[in-house]
Amino acid sequence: MFKRDYHIAKMPFDDQKLTEVQNRKLKIGYFDDIPTLASCKSNKRAINIAKQKLEQLGHNLIPFNLKQQQFDKMKQIEIPTFYLGLGKQLQSLFYQNYEYILPMYRLSNFFMWINSFHQWIIKLITKPLGKRITMPLHHIKEYSTFQLDSLYCEKIKLMDELNNQIEEMGLDAIICPGYPTAAYKNQDCIPMGFQMDYYSLFNFLKYPVGAIPVTEVLEGEDQDYSDNFNDMNTKSIKKSLKGSTSLPIGIQVSAPKWKDEQCLQIMRILEQAIGFKKTPIKYYSE
DSSP states (O other): OTTTOTTSOOOOOOHHHHHHHHTSOOEEEEOSOBTTBOOOHHHHHHHHHHHHHHHHTTOEEEEOOOOHHHHHHHHHHHHHHHIIIIIHHHHHHHHHTTOOOOHHHHHHHHHHHSOHHHHHHHHHHHGGGOHHHHHHHHTOSOOOHHHHHHHHHHHHHHHHHHHHHHHHHTOSEEEEESSSSSOOOGGGHHHHTTOOHHHHHHHHHTOOEEEEEEEEOOTTTTSOOOOSOOSHHHHHHHHHHTTOTTOEEEEEEEOSTTOHHHHHHHHHHHHHHHOOOOOOHHHHOO
16 A cells, blocks of 8 residues: 555564464454444354363464443444545535435434524434434534544544554454454344444554354344344344345454555464355356
C-alpha cells in the first residue's frame, strides 16, 4: 500500500518474521461472544475447534473479555465518525451524480438527509424498539468543532486502554467470530447488514485481521438463537439463521498493529491445523 499512498509508512513484507512466528509458542486470546451482539452456536463451536487445534500444537489460549461499556463507547465514537466522515460525503456524491442508492441504505440515507426536528420525531417514535435500535440514531446529528475534538480525544483514550489491556496480557493474536451467524439471506440484508460489532474492534484499533473457514452449520444449530435483548435485531437474526444448515462458518484472526506477517502466519497455522475445505456441490458438481 505504501507504493500507492505516500501517507503510509514504508513497511515492506518481512519473510523472516513469518519464520519467527512459525518457530515459537504463541499466546492467543479468544472470545466467542460479545455483550452487544450474541453469536450463534455454530460460531461458538468454531472458536472451540480453533482453540483445541492451537492447544494441541502447544500454544497458550486465554480468554479475552471486553466490557459492554467498552463496546458501547466504541459505537458512540464510530457512529458519528462514519456519519460525518463517510455517510454524508457518499450521500452528496449519489445526489450529484444522480445515482440510485441501494435499498439497504435508503432508510439510513433518508434519516441523514432530513432536518434535526424530523430526526428527533423519528427517535421518539422508535424508542420502544429498544436500546440497540435507537442508540445509533441518537448519535447521528451535527457536531461542533469542539465536540469533534472531544470525540477524537475519547477515541485515543479508548484505543490506549484496549491496547494496554492486550499488551499487558502479552497476546500475539486474538481469535473471535467474524459475524453473529453464517451468511445471511439476500432478502435480509437491510436488518442484517449493519450487525458489524465483531468487525468493529479490530477496525477501531487498526489491527491487521483476516478470516479463515473452520466448520459448517450443523443440523439443528440454525433453529437455536437467543440473547439478552429480545428486540427487533434478535428477531431478524433468528429469521435469517433458519435454513443455514451446511453453510460455512469462519473466524477472525487478528494481531497487534503493524504485525501483518504475524497475523498471516497464525492464519496459516490455523488453516493447516483445521484443514476445512468444502466444494459447493450445487455449483461445481461437474
